[in-house]
Amino acid sequence: MFDCGEGTQIQMINYKIRRSRVNHIFISHLHGDHYFGLIGLINSFALLGRVQPLHVYGHAALKELIDFQFRLSDTQLPFQLVFHSFEKAGIVLEAKTYTVEIFPTRHRISCYGFIVREKKNLRRINIEETKKREIPFTAFAKLQAGEDYVELNGTIIRNNVLTVENDKPKTYVFCADTIFDEQLAPVIKDADILYHETTYPHTHLQKAAERFHSTTKQAAVIAKLSNAKKLLIGHFSAKYDELGIFEQETREVFPNTELALEGVTYLI
């Protein structure tokens, strides 16, 4: 989970997303709209009797704040809360099939964005060929890893005869809150989906800069420069009920743009 504003757990219930599926929560920065729902979610995990560890990643002060609140309420968590403080850019989570990497963005307070990279996918077994040549299952792991197969008589069967290339690993980038910053482009390059904030329409260029936020066209320029396949925009100023202007302005510069809307799933 990336960021956790007030009421996140309530919306998860509304959208039937099982809270127990969440094991890693990343908090980009300590402005309230990005973390005020975290303490309540953790509290609910305690009430629901969670046992599996929960990993929280964020600014070191967030740990202090969590500890302070549970001390006040005299709460002992029934599970392990493992806190990972942000210290420098780089990989903070290495899971079996993906990594999560953090990078600093330029905001009013310390803020980090996140890159989720799928690990290189294993090659896919060509079942027909392996059957035909009677290759034993026990050899599959090595085949998937790209090795050739050596028969008992010493004959080498090339890997690409027995396997096919798998889908390209995907990359998702969550840019958090940031002022327009061209230097982000090389850091976040080649995302399959790039989420970039567009707090304001482009007419509010000046205000965006003052508040360390971005406009529609600025997000689109970052998407272009970073060679994103698709751009997802969000964090719209609460002043706007009608989001058409955000979609339209951004698409003028980067056509493959979608609004990040509550309750919608976007496939990468």
Place this chain on the structure above:
Amino acid sequence: MFDCGEGTQIQMINYKIRRSRVNHIFISHLHGDHYFGLIGLINSFALLGRVQPLHVYGHAALKELIDFQFRLSDTQLPFQLVFHSFEKAGIVLEAKTYTVEIFPTRHRISCYGFIVREKKNLRRINIEETKKREIPFTAFAKLQAGEDYVELNGTIIRNNVLTVENDKPKTYVFCADTIFDEQLAPVIKDADILYHETTYPHTHLQKAAERFHSTTKQAAVIAKLSNAKKLLIGHFSAKYDELGIFEQETREVFPNTELALEGVTYLI
């Protein structure tokens, strides 16, 4: 406002309760379900450009927590936040037409309940009589306060000729979270509406005591002992989707009981 759980401000928007009407917020104790929505509400006040002061009443540590969070987000509130720490039982707010008094309840951590007492209502002017006797408007304030009227010739007109008694001042008691405690009864006596928690049906008597909460029948006994006119019950354990059992059990002991339901207004 008494207590402020997560998402309170979101529900206020849903129920069209103007957040700007809130000037005094009382937090009974520092368990999350009673205060996790406070910081978000204050944050929204800041974003909405509130200027009038906001008074928050609670455990001294709550002030530390608020300050800590706004320090982290580098937020300067555009209004004055006046914090009133709970120190001992007694009146904490003396407004023009009512007072708010706090009293300790017995819970797992320090916890206070609240009594809102309307001030004694002024007597109501009998317009017909004052017209007939040509009593000047300038004398009305004294008449409302109960004084007799003295004519220029020295004749005394008794107050009860010129005024009528007003409605009796009302009292609302919010008992917060508490274990069953008969000693509360004299403290909260004669409430027009008594809110008392019923976390559990009466079958869970033991569990209620262990967790410093009350059952249905225990709340009803307190209502009876304290001579409440009406009992409002709430804080039902999340284990129960169906609240009929709470209503039924409580009414067996105290018939004039209602469930405190979200979004419902109860007239005092």
